Amino acid sequence: MRKKLLLVCFLVPALSVFVAFFVLPVALLVPRSLDTPAGWAIYTQALSNPRYWSSLVATVLLSLAVSFAALVIGGTAAIFLERNAFPGRDFLVGMLVLPLSFPGVVVGFMVILLAGRQGIVGLAAKAIFGSRLVFAYSVAGLFVGYLYFSIPRVVTTVMAAVSKLETAREEAARTLGASPFRSFVDVTLPALVPALVSTGAICFATSIGAFGTAFTLATEINVLPIVIYTEFTLFANFATAAMLSVVLGCVTWLILFLAKFLPGFQVS
């Protein structure tokens, strides 16, 4: 009995912070979003509104594309780095995971430096083709920015997963006559699927909710978080902002939820 009491005492402080500043505010978003004459219809109305709908579709598509690209690029680099030892390897790993905790705004700035008017890419293009290449403020810029913060996440997760794999299995495939590539495709890759799915889902969730990068780049396409922000600050449209937040939260949660259970089914 005393043991239970002690456990409760240990749980209560964190739980009260959690309920007060997360559960309650997020739950209250729902009634706030219904705070219009339309009521629940606001959800169907919003989705038929071309501005919101196109923004949602664009955000989801962009996030999907980024997650996929990050998996391919980051995954290749991670497998290579975990499976090979060479001088400077640790330094390379360090470089690849450095942007892990860069806030979105900084990532946006990095894109400006890469592909803005004074960007490295632009200067290089001018030297080679004679014309400047500026794409920081387009969809391509957003894509590069999201890729920038997604690659480190993929690299850390996949490296951890690869380090836990037994090389003996790949060697077994080799002794059975598979080429290095075949044994990679047949043995290593399937074993990495859960890690790839989970890190892909996290990239997706981070991209879909990324506000800072889009905010800094102030691009011509309006991703959903920007729409929420402008609805709230510029138009003081609390109900719509709350409604879109609910939609955004649901989409993200759904993706993470699926990612959590899908690889489990495949493995078992």
Added chain:
Amino acid sequence: MKKGAFFWGQLGFTLVCSCFLLAPVVQTALTALTVDAFRGLSSGFTLKWLHKVLATYGDTIFRSFYLALATLVVCVLVGLPFAYALVKAGKARWASFIEESLVLPLSVPGIAIGLGILLTWGGLTWFRHSWLFLLAGHCIFCLPFMVRSVAAVLRVVPLPLYEEAAATLGADAFGRFRRIVVPIAGPGILSGALQVFTLSIGEFNLSWMLQTPFTRTLPVGLADTYASMRIEIGSAYTLIFLLLIVPVLTLMRKIPSLMARMTHRVEAPDTLAAHPPVVMKYREPASDLVSITLENCSKTFGRTRVLHSFSLHMPKGRKVVLLGPSGCGKTTTLRLIAGLESPDPGGKVLLGGKDVTRVPVEKRRVGMMFQQYALFPHMSVAENVAYGLRVRGTPPGETAKTVDDMLEMVRMRHLSERGVGELSGGQRQRVALARALAVKPGVLLLDEPLASLDAILRVGVREELDRFLTSLGITTVLVTHDQDEAMSVGDLIVVMKDDRIEQIGSPRKIYHEPATAFVAGFVGGSNRLEGILEEDALRLPGGAVIPVASLSGRKPGAGISSVSSLPPRGKVSVFFRPKQAQAAPLVPGRMRGTVVSAHFLGEKTRLVVWIAEETLIKMELPPGETIPPGREIGVKLMPESLLLFGESG
């Protein structure tokens, strides 16, 4: 191995990839330090941009720093107990539900949480305008990282074991949390703290939603300068931010190796040659001798009865061994005595005649040695031994002397400053013994003391342990599944099976006069045959027919299988030892078998003989003799040595 095109291709790809990530960072630094970004490096280096940023945005930098520290403090204060409670709750459904929901803030976009907090709490003006508003947001965002980090560390160490060990040494719940849980969680707290710190410093989404002109943080300021399109200022500001977090990030990457050092012990080779068994120093009895009595003790976990009601008295100063296969309830019995479990209502535990059923473990003065020794990984050898004295408030001088004495006794004084990770298995066992004895316990409880030693070492340590326990003269209860260990150490053996006591007796009695078929089979490496007892003869597999009259020739006292106590006619289990069977010519009525293998063991040769389907027996031949496998032989049994048990036995 020569590195092929595949390797170089991948390396090139990885290099391009890291250039993509690194190039803008380098450019940030260069731009921040050049006089004119448009003219490039040729315009020369300067610190004026950094100065300008510090002058204009210095307040945001300090605010972010303080805010990160405050977030860190809150996350440690609420997150550490929380993580501990979660780990303690184990697989309980509510615990996994809470843990799942705790990571929800990571899956809901910050902008949505920010909006929620603003709409819910924004009405409280004083709160809205103070930095506490930001603190709340940052804590929600960072808390999951701290909790997961701490919980991950606490889950890889055998936390309940360490806590139980501390409890038997006299530490109460709060003391255990402070002295055992917190230090063990150390690497987790550190890694969580670094994560919280960097995340809080760089948090933008929530901070932007929740900011007021008086609570602008570093990332908010960054967004400002980016929007103003002053690329040098923006770069300088970003550079300051990078200088703040990159050291922390670098430190964070070192954590896994640090944690590996905590959890992975260096396994020193542990052979007899390296550590010859020494006779431990003789010593006066460590304390007043105490008897142990269990009355009507049973134990039920949920709906599972793990121990059927029994009573048991262990006289003071004796070495009692609880012997049985795994899962027979012997460890539960030991834990009942220690106070780590309490018996079902009605059961009583008495130490030295005093009822201690309601006395918590830390007040019982029992010395317990755990199976894996449960040495505290964050303490040295000496600190481990001193722990029990320290929690009892023994003066430091006295503690130091006792620790020295104890380590001297187990011949470990020269290693007193070692970390427990640097010890071999045998050395750890001695430290565990010294730790248990340092508090001068009334009884000593040993849970499988030799199980974690390798087979070669075990025999030597077993003899050493027996001499040591005999010299101490302390009441000892030892749990084992190894009958050799039980025979050589115990004064009294309690054989247990399926949560019940099968037999209590001296090693001799158990060996020669097993009370049940189980004891007969478990002790002494007996052969077992299934036979049928008829009115006048015992029929065994292999065609053996043994007259009942010859079974009666047993010496008196070995009661159970003399004629008067022969089991009822019908199916019986028959036990005999390998040396009680001889190879003999084949005659009718004698058991017939085929030699499967013959092993030369030095002073004897062991035969394995196939008698019938699923029936192999072992027998012994005198040295020098052998019979080739495949030969048919007769097996002559000594009727008076056969032990018969009916089906119920």
